[in-house]
Amino acid sequence: xxxxxxxGPGLVKPSQSLSLTCSVxxxxxxxxxxxxxxxxxxxxxxxxMGYISNSGSTNYNPSLKIRISITRDTSKNQFFLQLNxxxxxxxxxxxxxxxxxxxxxxxxxFWGPGTMVTVSS
Amino acid sequence: DVQMTQSPSNLAASPGESVxxxxxxxxxxxxxxxxxxxxxxxxxxLLIYSGSTLQSGTPSxxxxxxxxxxxxxxxxxxxxxxxxLYYCQQHNEYPPTFGAGTKLELK
Numbered sequence: 001x002x003x004x005x006x007x008g009p010g011l012v013k014p015s016q017s018l019s020l021t022c023s024v025x026x027x028x029x030x031x032x033x034x035x036x037x038x039x040x041x042x043x044x045x046x047x048x049m050g051y052i053s054n055s056g057s058t059n060y061n062p063s064l065k066i067r068i069s070i071t072r073d074t075s076k077n078q079f080f081l082q083l084n085x086x087x088x089x090x091x092x093x094x095x096x097x098x099x100x101x102x103x104x105x106x107x108x109x110f111w112g113p114g115t116m117v118t119v120s121s
Numbered sequence: 122d123v124q125m126t127q128s129p130s131n132l133a134a135s136p137g138e139s140v141x142x143x144x145x146x147x148x149x150x151x152x153x154x155x156x157x158x159x160x161x162x163x164x165x166x167l168l169i170y171s172g173s174t175l176q177s178g179t180p181s182x183x184x185x186x187x188x189x190x191x192x193x194x195x196x197x198x199x200x201x202x203x204x205x206l207y208y209c210q211q212h213n214e215y216p217p218t219f220g221a222g223t224k225l226e227l228k
Contacts (some may be wrong), residue, residue, distance in 0.1 A: 004164070046208060046219035061216045095165070106217040107155035107210065109176065111165040 002026035004096050004112035012090075012119050018083040022096030022112060023076070030054050030074050034099045036108065037070060037081045039092040047092075052079050053101065086119045093117075123147055123211050127220030133228040134199055142194045142223045144187075144209035153213035154192045156185055159206040159222075169194065170212065201227075 008020035022035070029035055036051040050060035052070045060068050064083070072079040083090060093116045097108035124147035134140045144154060152172035159165045167176045169185040172192060182197045196203055204227050209220040 044206070044222040046210075046222075048217045048219075059215075097165075104153050104213055106212040106215070107167060107170040108157075108165070109167045113162060113164050 002098070002110050004098065004110060006094060006096050006112045006115040008094075008115060008117070010116060010118060012086055012117060013121055014087055014119055015085055018081070018086050018090060018117055018119070020081040020094055020096075020115065020117070021078055022080070023078050024098075025077070027098075029072060029077055029079060032101060034059075034101050034106075035070075035072070035079050036097045036099055038095045038097055038108070038111075040095070040114070041092045048106075049081070049083075051099070088119050091117065091119045122216060123150060123214050123218050125209055125211055125218055125220040127209055127223055129223060130221065131224045131226065133226045135228045136199050136201055138199050139195065139197045140199065140225065141196075142207055142209075142225075144192045144194070144220050146190045146192075146211055149189045150211045150213035152188045153211060154185070154187065155210045155212055156183075156194045157208045157210065158203075159208060165208075196225075 003025045005023045012018045032054050034051040034053050037049040040046050052058050067084045069082040093114040095114045097111040099108050126145045128143045154172050155170040156168045157165050168179045173185045184195045186193050207223045
């Protein structure tokens, strides 16, 4: 079965960059589907951040567009999140997830367990 | 962005009971609403998409209804493993957006 697993630093300083990795097993990320990052803030609000498609194209939430980058390493079957110029408001649990490709298919059928990131000096 | 308003925020029930969780969109999203279950330390689970289509593996005691702006998740005959946090999410329009969550607790 497909599994996703997030990894990365749990603590990031304000103004620095947050970098996370999503490792996928049981499915090849170039075979299909889109691969997203989603976060959950303290207080439970959820925000979709962006995705990288199976072909390598990206699509970002306009609210984050100038700070976010999603890339991938197909040889390792991993994709990555980089969020620049973080503030304490970026403190959240970060999830990677898979969604079917195509308009109106932006629901997420497999998720990682999430990794908590705190932004603090 | 489409705003999703979920209610109630908290819900207490006993095993065997039935409960309903509501989700209201700020504009019509046709039938394109998903429901998720979230539990600490576990991957989020997609329960329903496109308003009423059960994801493979979702027990039949879960059902989804609604279209346009108003949607409902109903859980019949609650099992102990059903307690947790539930989210709705619209997948009609970019960017996808989520409700604020409903915590279903054991009474």
